Amino acid sequence: MEKICGACRVLIRNQLASSYVRAVIRSQHSGPSTFSLRTHSCGELRNSHVGKEVTLCGWIQHRRYDFMLTLRDSFGTTQVVLKEQIGKDVDNIRNLSAESVVMVTGKVQLRPDGLANKKMSTGDIEVVADQFEILNNSKESLPFEIHDFSKVKESTRMLYRYLDLRSTRMQHNMRQRSDVAMKMRHFLWKLHGFVEVETPTLFRRTPGGAREYLVPTRQPGKFYTLPQSPQQFKQLLMVGAIDRYFQIARCYRDEGSRSDRQPEFTQVDIEMSFINKEGIQALIEELLQYAWPDNLPSIHLPFPRMTYAQAMDQFGTDKPDTRFDMKLQDVTRELKDSGVAVFSSTEGNDAFVIKVFKCSKGMNYLKRKDYEDLQKEAVKLKDGGVTFIQIKDTDSWKSSISKHLRSEARENLGKAMKVNPGDVLCLAAGKPDSVNSLLGQMRLACANRLEANGASVRDHGSFHFLWVEDFPLFLPKEDGQDGELESSHHPFTAPVDEHKELIMTQPSQVHGQHYDLVLDGSEIAGGSIRIHDAKLQKHVLQNILNEDASSMQHLLEALESGCPPHGGIAIGFDRLIAILAGEPSIREVIAFPKTIDGNDLMSGAPSLLYNDELAVYHIRHDIRDATK
Amino acid sequence: MEKICGACRVLIRNQLASSYVRAVIRSQHSGPSTFSLRTHSCGELRNSHVGKEVTLCGWIQHRRYDFMLTLRDSFGTTQVVLKEQIGKDVDNIRNLSAESVVMVTGKVQLRPDGLANKKMSTGDIEVVADQFEILNNSKESLPFEIHDFSKVKESTRMLYRYLDLRSTRMQHNMRQRSDVAMKMRHFLWKLHGFVEVETPTLFRRTPGGAREYLVPTRQPGKFYTLPQSPQQFKQLLMVGAIDRYFQIARCYRDEGSRSDRQPEFTQVDIEMSFINKEGIQALIEELLQYAWPDNLPSIHLPFPRMTYAQAMDQFGTDKPDTRFDMKLQDVTRELKDSGVAVFSSTEGNDAFVIKVFKCSKGMNYLKRKDYEDLQKEAVKLKDGGVTFIQIKDTDSWKSSISKHLRSEARENLGKAMKVNPGDVLCLAAGKPDSVNSLLGQMRLACANRLEANGASVRDHGSFHFLWVEDFPLFLPKEDGQDGELESSHHPFTAPVDEHKELIMTQPSQVHGQHYDLVLDGSEIAGGSIRIHDAKLQKHVLQNILNEDASSMQHLLEALESGCPPHGGIAIGFDRLIAILAGEPSIREVIAFPKTIDGNDLMSGAPSLLYNDELAVYHIRHDIRDATK
Secondary structure: OOOOOHHHHHHHHOOOOOHHHHHHHOOOOOOOOOOOOOOOOOOOOOHHHOOOEEEEEEEEEEEEOOOEEEEEEOOEEEEEEEOHHHHOOHHHHHOOOOOOEEEEEEEEEEOOOOOOOOOOOOOOEEEEEEEEEEEEOEOOOOOOOHHHHHHOOHHHHHHOHHHHOOOHHHHHHHHHHHHHHHHHHHHHHHHOOOEEOOOOOOEOOOOOOOOOEEEEOOOOOEEEEEOOOOHHHHHHHHHOOOOEEEEEEEEEOOOOOOOOOOOEEEEEEEEEEOOOHHHHHHHHHHHHHHHOOOOOOOOOOOOOEEEHHHHHHHHOOOOOOOOOOOOOEEOOOOOOOOOOHHHOOOOOHHHOEEEEEEEOOHHHOOOHHHHHHHHHHHHHHOOOOOEEEEEOOOOOEEEOOOOOOOHHHHHHHHHHOOOOOOOEEEEEEEOHHHHHHHHHHHHHHHHHHHHHOOOOOOOOOOOOEEEEEOOEOEEEOOOOOOOOEEEOOOOOEOEOHHHOOHHHHOHHHOEEOEEEEEEOOEEEEEEEEEOOOHHHHHHHHHHHOOOOHHHHHHHHHHHOEOOOOEEEEEEEHHHHHHHHOOOOOHHHHOOOOOOOOOOEOOOOEOEEOOHHHHHHHOEEEOOHHHOO | OOOOOHHHHHHHHOOOOOHHHHHHHOOOOOOOOOOOOOOOOOOOOOHHHOOOEEEEEEEEEEEEOOOEEEEEEOOEEEEEEEOHHHHOOHHHHHOOOOOOEEEEEEEEEEOOOOOOOOOOOOOOEEEEEEEEEEEEOEOOOOOOOHHHHHHOOHHHHHHOHHHHOOOHHHHHHHHHHHHHHHHHHHHHHHHOOOEEOOOOOOEOOOOOOOOOEEEEOOOOOEEEEEOOOOHHHHHHHHHOOOOEEEEEEEEEOOOOOOOOOOOEEEEEEEEEEOOOHHHHHHHHHHHHHHHOOOOOOOOOOOOOEEEHHHHHHHHOOOOOOOOOOOOOEEOOOOOOOOOOHHHOOOOOHHHOEEEEEEEOOHHHOOOHHHHHHHHHHHHHHOOOOOEEEEEOOOOOEEEOOOOOOOHHHHHHHHHHOOOOOOOEEEEEEEOHHHHHHHHHHHHHHHHHHHHHOOOOOOOOOOOOEEEEEOOEOEEEOOOOOOOOEEEOOOOOEOEOHHHOOHHHHOHHHOEEOEEEEEEOOEEEEEEEEEOOOHHHHHHHHHHHOOOOHHHHHHHHHHHOEOOOOEEEEEEEHHHHHHHHOOOOOHHHHOOOOOOOOOOEOOOOEOEEOOHHHHHHHOEEEOOHHHOO
16 A cells, blocks of 8 residues: 555545546546546547546536537547437436536547547547536526637626636636746756745835735734835845745735736745846846746747846837837937927037937828827827828928928938838937937837737747846935935845945945846846845945834844845746736736726625724724724 | 856856856856855765865854864855965954855865864865955854854744844754645646646635734725635636646734734645545645655555544544554443442433543653642643542552542453553543543643653654544534534535435534544644535525625625536645644744744834824724824
């Protein structure tokens, strides 16, 4: 008995000769049918199984006549033909709704000549069943049919998520997510000596933690918070000599309603001691290559790199979509004497630029309505919006500015942008930051519009990774007073080595050892080398950020207790999986997501509570109709 | 460049010839030093490395003279001898505190004749360093020394958990925990086709959810709750055809202060469709065997089984510690005419038993004070406590009852219990439930006392698993009225097949398809086959438990939408790991545990919040000194 398999032991132990036991006898010793009532899934039977007796369990997808069923499970569908003696039970079978759950046992046989279905992976065979058991009836009319779910609106899918999950699409998404996570863990743990550590999710309010959910406790006035990331804990693990940490960690962020964010989300959280930026980047590249799904085009290492300054200059964003070109170009010099009023600076030269991007052959796809819509969008983003120029011919440019544009300026611009007939230019002028931001967004909007109209813009056949690095360590504080700074990422990021002096005197000029990983225009990971020097960390918190460092005392003490140099990264797992699955929203790769208002339509979370239920936590609310 | 290793790519990319890069060049291509500044850990150098140039990073454990260091990291310690030219930097080295972090590069050499340290795994060699870099100083006096931490009181260890984690004990516990989790995942995912699904932790209040933490939301009066387990979601996944689900899930329970519980804890959560009890049990047995740490005695399958009735009868508990015998025996018949007043029933026969267990050779270990203490404990548990009998000789029994005990009764009892001189009997009489419970607890107390006094009672050399099954499905409701029932586990557990009729008429007599796994007297897993029939589930919720089923509407609807038969189990992961590590408390296997009052001493969680910070959640507290 020592080392026999579980399926056999089930048999030995099970003293009742039930159909369960008979099924278990025939079950396989590894794979998706071990320990189970079925011997095979509905997706695996082939010619080679002909003659075998099998037991299948699954949902009734279709029923034809009184004796033919298409049985479905997570792995596929199989055609089942019921033998005559079962046929006698015809009333039960006739009354069986679609989506009822049944178990059949019988022999695999080839389908009769000419009836094989080449579109179906099990289409060569059928199971001729001599045993048939209804495991559970389904009610007659379900809110939607499983194979038809793409026509169903999202809120209905969410309300009946347990049905929605049966669809091929959701089955694929859930299983791919699990596979990628497991391969990542294996790479980190087995191949590279990482330790998985579960860090607390009941934590304390951190400085600036306005988006942290609260959890009242039985201690009057005291609250836990649900952390936005395990940042502090993973750094403390480095101090604690867990020198390679990872966790696929649940994180929380209360942002009210924002499109495609979830109150709880998942990140692949990584931290290492004795590491530099290049080491972390190489690790992540290999991790992604290792965990990459086999059904997708393979990815190539190393990933390209770009500085923050370059990204803003060429793409107008710190997460450039590099699946297509249409880069921003500075044409201030070319247009300095253009004759066009909006291209004339009213300010000092440094604070004024004219930039442009080109939609090659754009005229073939963009119509008048498109320009109008795009212009409306642009005006919302910045006063004055953008200027479109349609290059009808070398000498014939159609634009709102064409009658003012001097021919020399036109020639300069045409040369700089290497224009050809049919191209469309999109220009904007003003302060560099706002021009970059405007054109960065218009670049994406134009690409979307061109693709919607049938143009081929993005390279959708492969995945485009990009490291963006060399970020400023601090940015002017939003709504802050002049000179006030805030961390561009978080207060634990180390300055680049060359700026270790500068941070004492001119922090706004300092660059940080931060790096973001961008995939197809979405930020999918961000990390940094951290500050391991207690004095520097205190300087950043107190002198630069003006934070009350008292709630960080444990971290500061830890840094002066033998803290190794360390750094890390966190991968936004939901977003990564959504991109791999080709899904527009992370809701499609989360088993039970919430709406953008934070509601779980299926279970009705969150729910109304009465004040007497809150009393143990020393809190009350003033909602009248919720008070008993 | 396509498929070279990460360490090499770091080198290629890193254009500055820093010490970092030199270290990376030498780093290995797999194992715990990839992508890192070190080439080896401090635990791996052996004779075979002699002559190699290596870079080590670590903490200074000891410093002898100005040139010898013992360098420590998570993997071990290595002796380092600094070369003369570094010795010049003697001031820095002299001032270096223990626990400072350094990096050294040099050649591995054999220690001089006679100086090898056989107790140290790296004791044959030393590293002669020609490069030495202080990565971070540690402050002079830390709260405790790492190798001495066993003398430190727990609250100090918790306050400085980042130091505590450096100890050999905590390193072992954290790494073993990670290893077991990863092997479990591999077994489930890779070998048996399970899908890992992350279920929400922001859920809604469930019936009877008094121990659920609340999370206020921006919707007035509405709260999420943190679930005690993913029970509902995993059942809904079965309805959704994710037919084999697992998750190493974070769960939450607000129990106020209870010894050795944590507000958040981890369970290995498993659910399968098309399965029976035996299948789940076989799966779990093989899972544990697969994930079992190599350094522990191996475990043998199958695990023994016992009914709930048998466990209560023989061990007085539903989680018997089967590492030792001392079973309870019924001696009502033997003592019915004993002449001893406390052994005479004042009630009907059914409701009165006399039971006993035997401590073989107990007289060699138990002293007068022990009997007194044990008796005090017993009296606290039940009026009248227990009766001890010391078998001095066949005819000479020492006991408070010996002068009343008739010789025939004594002979009967001696025969039934096969007493030998030196044995101790422990008896109690009364209602069966209270006698079982009392003697069950006294059995453990006596075993502890015997062991404390030097007796060998438990088999500490191996692990004793036990399945307890065939539980009653319902129990009389605590503080309930006559006839009111509550679920003995949870309302989703299916009755045994034989009781499918009985549940309609006499629910209190019904047994459930529930099973608990006990290890060395601790419950480490519990699960059941679930109800998949909507009508039966509604009957249980409404007619038997008198619950408001409206908050369960989604589950009831799911059951009638084609729900497969299914069942599952959850392993208490913290407890399992604590037993494997031989730790008395789960706090020793959790990286950042909370005290029994729910406080994180290191970070100060939970923390006081002011009412203006709560306003966005429409709640307020009435704690005066917390109000701004």
